[in-house]
Amino acid sequence: MKTRITELLGIEYPIIQGGMAWVAEHNLAAAVSEAGGLGLIGGANAPGEVVREEIRKAREITKKPFGVNVMLMSPHADDVARVVVEEGVKVVTTGAGNPEKYMNMWKEAGVKVIPVVASVAMAKRIERMGADAVVAEGMESGGHIGELTTMTLVPQIVDAVSIPVIAAGGIADGRGIAAAFMLGAEAVQMGTRFVVAKESTVHENYKQRLIKASDIDSTVTGRSHGHPIRCLRNQMTREYLKLEKEGKSFEELEYLTLGALRKAVQEGDIKNGTVMAGQIAGMIDREMTCKEMIEEMMEQASGLLER
Numbered sequence: 001m002k003t004r005i006t007e008l009l010g011i012e013y014p015i016i017q018g019g020m021a022w023v024a025e026h027n028l029a030a031a032v033s034e035a036g037g038l039g040l041i042g043g044a045n046a047p048g049e050v051v052r053e054e055i056r057k058a059r060e061i062t063k064k065p066f067g068v069n070v071m072l073m074s075p076h077a078d079d080v081a082r083v084v085v086e087e088g089v090k091v092v093t094t095g096a097g098n099p100e101k102y103m104n105m106w107k108e109a110g111v112k113v114i115p116v117v118a119s120v121a122m123a124k125r126i127e128r129m130g131a132d133a134v135v136a137e138g139m140e141s142g143g144h145i146g147e148l149t150t151m152t153l154v155p156q157i158v159d160a161v162s163i164p165v166i167a168a169g170g171i172a173d174g175r176g177i178a179a180a181f182m183l184g185a186e187a188v189q190m191g192t193r194f195v196v197a198k199e200s201t202v203h204e205n206y207k208q209r210l211i212k213a214s215d216i217d218s219t220v221t222g223r224s225h226g227h228p229i230r231c232l233r234n235q236m237t238r239e240y241l242k243l244e245k246e247g248k249s250f251e252e253l254e255y256l257t258l259g260a261l262r263k264a265v266q267e268g269d270i271k272n273g274t275v276m277a278g279q280i281a282g283m284i285d286r287e288m289t290c291k292e293m294i295e296e297m298m299e300q301a302s303g304l305l306e307r
């Protein structure tokens with residue numbers, strides 16, 4: 001399945017791993033790249049030097065290309081943006097904002113830039129800025145989300161831009177990949193499925209919670225203050241949604257979730273922590289290696305697309 005994305009990135013399969021905060025560290029990114037997809041290290045809120053170390057550790061495990069996701073709301077985004085250039089990273093994805101101020105620096109350094117967007121307007125803007133491709137991310141995704149679904153967003157972005165489109169949100173098997181291709185995408189980005197990869201170092205409690213999740217187990221916090229986050233329902237989301245209904249301020253609510261993602265991912269506190277996951281979690285039922293997942297999904301997708 002050669003597409004403009006597999007050519008652009010020099011990868012075997014049109015599968016990109018999401019740059020998930022706290023989850024997408026060097027072991028997972030290297031495993032996805034080794035399996036023929038594109039692994040990403042998630043910069044999240046980490047300082048530049050931490051990301052630099054992650055890049056170097058990934059290079060010790062794989063010679064294949066991998067990328068870095070720059071989370072634009074991070075206070076360290078400027079540093080991470082510079083570190084990726086200094087370390088010679090070939091691909092950058094961005095999330096949760098407008099990457100305009102880094103575009104010239106990245107383009108001059110020959111970095112391929114693939115912003116994640118949640119609207120047609122933003123897709124058009126980043127194409128004008130010189131982006132190489134775009135990830136169209138639907139609200140089925142885990143973490144920070146937009147308003148539209150993958151089914152509606154992907155074809156509208158495909159029609160609006162000439163650069164290749166990568167579909168994300170709600171994709172976790174070969175059927176999802178085939179469907180995304182039918183909508184005009186030339187690759188997919190998947191997060192939730194890779195959280196339970198054998199090579200993923202997230203806490204076992206987090207993996208098991210995701211494996212046990214049903215179709216209706218995710219909810220969205222933060223809509224009232226414009227920072228919607230999809231995660232699995234627990235004590236934290238119940239408390240958060242209650243306070244949101246009472247009209248509590250962004251600052252008061254932030255206090256509740258300070259460090260909550262790390263608490264869930266590293267300490268396994270899935271009651272009080274933030275268990276970010278997409279709506280497709282209900283379909284994910286076991287841990288597999290990245291290679292097993294990717295090969296199984298590609299076989300299923302190719303079979304469907306040949307039909």
Ligand code: TUI
Binds near residue numbers: 044098117118146
């Ligand atoms: O970025 C994501 N997903 C994320 S980032 C994240 S870390 C975090 N943790 C706590 C609070 C906030 C963030 C967890 N999940 N996905 C990519 C994505 N980007 N989805 C939506 C967007 C987006 C939204 C608005 C992209 C551009 C945009 O533009 C706004 C503007 O500046 O016009």
